[in-house]
Amino acid sequence: MLKPSLQLKLGQSLTMTPQLQQAIRLLQLPILDLNAQIQEALEENIMLEMEDLPDVPRTEAESTAEVETIKAEEQWQTSVSDRIQDSGWNGEGRPITEFADESGESLHEHLYWQLEIENFTVREALIGEALVDSINDDGYLRAEIDEILESLDEQPPVTSEEVEQTLGRIQQLDPVGVGARTLSECIMRQIEQLDDDTPGYQLALDIAAGHLDLVASRDYGELRRGLRTSEESLHEALALVRACNPKPGLSVSPAAAQYVIPDVFVRKIDNRWQVEISPAGVPRLSVNQQYAKLLRGSGEHTVLKTQLQEARWLIRSLEIRNETLLKVATSIVSRQRSFLEHGDEGMKPLVLRDVAEEIGMHESTISRVTTNKYMHTPRGVFEFKYFFSSHLSSASGEDQSSTSVRAKIRKFIAAENDAKPLSDSKITSLLKDEGISVARRTVAKYREAMNIPSSSDRRNRETR
Secondary structure (H helix, E strand, O other): OOOOOOOOOOOOOOOOOHHHHHHHHHHHOOHHHHHHHHHHHHHHOOOEEEOOOOOOOOOHHHHOOOEEEEEOOOOOOOOHHHHHHHOOOOOOOOOOOOOOEOOOOOHHHHHHHHHHHOOOOHHHHHHHHHHHHOEOOOOEEOOOHHHHHHHOOOOOOOOHHHHHHHHHHHOOOOOOOOOEOOHHHHHHHHHOOOOOOOOOHHHHHHHHHHOHHHHHOOOHHHHHHHHOOOHHHHHHHHHHHHOOOOOHHHHEOOOEEEEEOOOEEEEEEOOEEEEEEOOOOOOOEEEOHHHHHHHOOOOOOHHHHHHHHHHHHHHHHHHHHHHHHHHHHHHHHHHOHHHHHHOHHHOOOEOHHHHHHHHOOOHHHHHHHHOOOEEEEOOEEEEHHHHOEOEEOEOOOOOEEHHHHHHHHHHHHHOOEOOEOOOHHHHHHHHHHOOEOOOHHHHHHHHHHOOOOOHHHHHHHHHO
């Protein structure tokens, strides 16, 4: 007969606390939207105050270091996902404000970029491209698996199992949950990113799997009875569900142009490349100590105590954001010194996993940091993700990045004889002479991506 016993067990797990949820949300925001959210917090929270920033001398280049980017318009629809957001998903009775990506990049382009730099085989990438083509702006797959199969003409024929497997990998890309076929699947994929020891994890999955209608209608009593759970457990699970984005695709969408401020500055000092957080980027916040002292030892003023806790969370979340940005930027700079010294041809292959392993973070976190964050360097202002590119093999055994290969293609075409433009096959041969092995169709793909006409079009243009 089994006897009850007590056991002491040590282990590590990720708990999705409100503070961690807030830190992740702030990490995604570009400086302009982050400053807007900070200003809103300053207006609503009496316990917060902004510190005076010291005057920091800036070079002329830094003063003009602004780049054009894209800001998406808010889209409000009357779908179930909107009703769920409006039903108090932020836990405070107010709808969550989602900030769109400002990189000027479409959702499809963002996913194609990840297909290129992630460890997809050629066959998986072809299947992935077909799937991405069928994903709408909200981030949902709007084609049946059979339709995807019909669009693929590969040998041996692609199976439905291969498509499902590739779709599963796409749903783990940034933004997580993209490629889902239903709202339920979308939210489940986001919750599955958490450690399964997170309080409320399994209950949140159960809610996402079959009870989102009750969340939308705020019928929490029926929800608690149907799941046979306590009010406390339901609160934990709903906190995880509310942290999910029901329309992940809208976080990556282009619209009207705005200016942004670089998040970090890179300088060469004493022959070493150094990274600094932009001193003019995000205002420095602190807790109003006079009000905080009044609350010490008092059992009253519940609202003020809540605001004090929220103020401390926000300040710590901003610290986490800066620490993460600095870690990622430093890792990128250490790997791309050749680019900083010599330009595009010196760019080294780099994928999200490389940085994630170096600084001990998840790839999805690195993707959030590299999207819509900017680095000011002596060569100009670049989005973090510009420094990432796929590996291409070379005869020397040292991999080349797709960015450096594109730069070489541009150089070859710039130096060509106008009367005899270089064909894609000839460019392939020239790259092979330099020890870089790429297929002709890869050269054509890169040339088209750079909006360079074919050799015949270039010849016709010169003869006109």
